[in-house]
Amino acid sequence: MRHIFIINPVAGKGRSQSEIASNINSLLQNKEIQYEIYYTRYKGDAKSFVDSKCTDKSPVVFYACGGDGTLHEVINAAVSYSHASVGVIPCGSGNDFVKNFNNHYLFGDIAAQVSGETVKLDMIKAQNEYSVSVCNIGFDADAAFNMHKFKKIPFITGSGCYILSVLYCLLKKLGKKLKVVLDDDYTFEGTFLLGVAANGHSYGGGYKCAPKALINDGVIDVCFVNKMSRFKILGLIGSYKNGTHLENEKLKDYITYKKCKTVKIISQESINLCVDGENYVFEEIDFEIVPESLNFRLPKGVTVQGSKPQKAQ
Numbered sequence: 501m502r503h504i505f506i507i508n509p510v511a512g513k514g515r516s517q518s519e520i521a522s523n524i525n526s527l528l529q530n531k532e533i534q535y536e537i538y539y540t541r542y543k544g545d546a547k548s549f550v551d552s553k554c555t556d557k558s559p560v561v562f563y564a565c566g567g568d569g570t571l572h573e574v575i576n577a578a579v580s581y582s583h584a585s586v587g588v589i590p591c592g593s594g595n596d597f598v599k600n601f602n603n604h605y606l607f608g609d610i611a612a613q614v615s616g617e618t619v620k621l622d623m624i625k626a627q628n629e630y631s632v633s634v635c636n637i638g639f640d641a642d643a644a645f646n647m648h649k650f651k652k653i654p655f656i657t658g659s660g661c662y663i664l665s666v667l668y669c670l671l672k673k674l675g676k677k678l679k680v681v682l683d684d685d686y687t688f689e690g691t692f693l694l695g696v697a698a699n700g701h702s703y704g705g706g707y708k709c710a711p712k713a714l715i716n717d718g719v720i721d722v723c724f725v726n727k728m729s730r731f732k733i734l735g736l737i738g739s740y741k742n743g744t745h746l747e748n749e750k751l752k753d754y755i756t757y758k759k760c761k762t763v764k765i766i767s768q769e770s771i772n773l774c775v776d777g778e779n780y781v782f783e784e785i786d787f788e789i790v791p792e793s794l795n796f797r798l799p800k801g802v803t804v805q806g807s808k809p810q811k812a813q
């Protein structure tokens with residue numbers, strides 16, 4: 501097995517990448533383990549790198565060392581190769597995907613990683629992109645899209661930019677008119693503040709939007725929140741963050757939560773869509789669950805939350 505570590509030097513502001521690289525070298529140097537460290541040079545670089553490494557048909561694990569965006573790039577490249585599996589060493593800002601596992605601190609343990617096993621996990625196919633975590637539209641996706649407007653302001657950090665962008669979007673018109681079709685046979689429509697099609701349960705640095713989602717249950721969890729007043733949003737955001745919004749009496753008339761295999765979202769205007777935190781624009785979006793489509797490297801001692809993972813063939 502080849503172990504290839506793909507490090508995004510800008511993820512999480514580059515705080516822990518050099519420590520990860522030195523841990524990899526001190527553990528694996530002079531051992532009979534074939535390994536390599538690669539630093540991405542630009543957004544999208546991981547894809548061509550994975551392609552180049554997969555011309556060799558021997559089994560390989562690509563460890564995405566970064567946040568969910570780096571993982572998203574690596575899975576979308578590796579999904580084309582049956583001899584490739586994907587792991588993650590979290591060093592991004594949010595790292596929401598690893599929250600779907602028990603003992604997730606072990607993702608940072610190189611020894612646990614190289615002695616791990618490959619398991620099958622689900623992914624969502626959103627148009628031609630694979631998502632391992634959460635696809636979201638609405639107010640918070642718009643905030644992610646508008647962050648660039650604040651990045652040029654001196655002395656503002658990444659989270660400062662996001663807060664400014666959230667305030668900017670709060671002042672603009674809220675609510676998107678959408679029609680949502682689940683499994684081709686259940687339709688709901690209205691004006692929504694936000695909506696998610698989720699494989700994992702969390703996004704946005706810890707918002708537990710789909711508290712019932714499991715990454716190997718063969719279904720998509722859908723959660724749509726109707727438009728509400730700005731005042732009400734401020735009072736209820738905490739409940740959405742900690743995943744208690746499904747039990748919150750004050751929210752019960754505002755939320756549609758379902759499990760399904762396909763989702764179609766139809767809008768009159770173009771919609772900003774975040775797929776694992778990466779930005780796309782669509783008018784009509786189709787999602788489908790692709791069960792057991794990801795060969796995932798599970799570090800030793802880590803288990804998938806909720807149900808027992810199957811071993812890959």
Ligand SMILES: Nc1ncnc2c1ncn2[C@@H]1O[C@H](COP(=O)(O)OP(=O)(O)OP(=O)(O)O)[C@@H](O)[C@H]1O
Nearest residue numbers: 511512540541542566567568569570592593594595
């Ligand atoms: N060398 C690079 N220079 C600039 N951008 C890069 C480079 N390598 C990868 N990227 C891009 O950096 C972006 C951010 O990466 P990532 O999402 O992993 O980190 P993060 O935003 O800190 O973490 P999280 O998504 O968990 O909050 C991704 O869109 C990725 O494609």
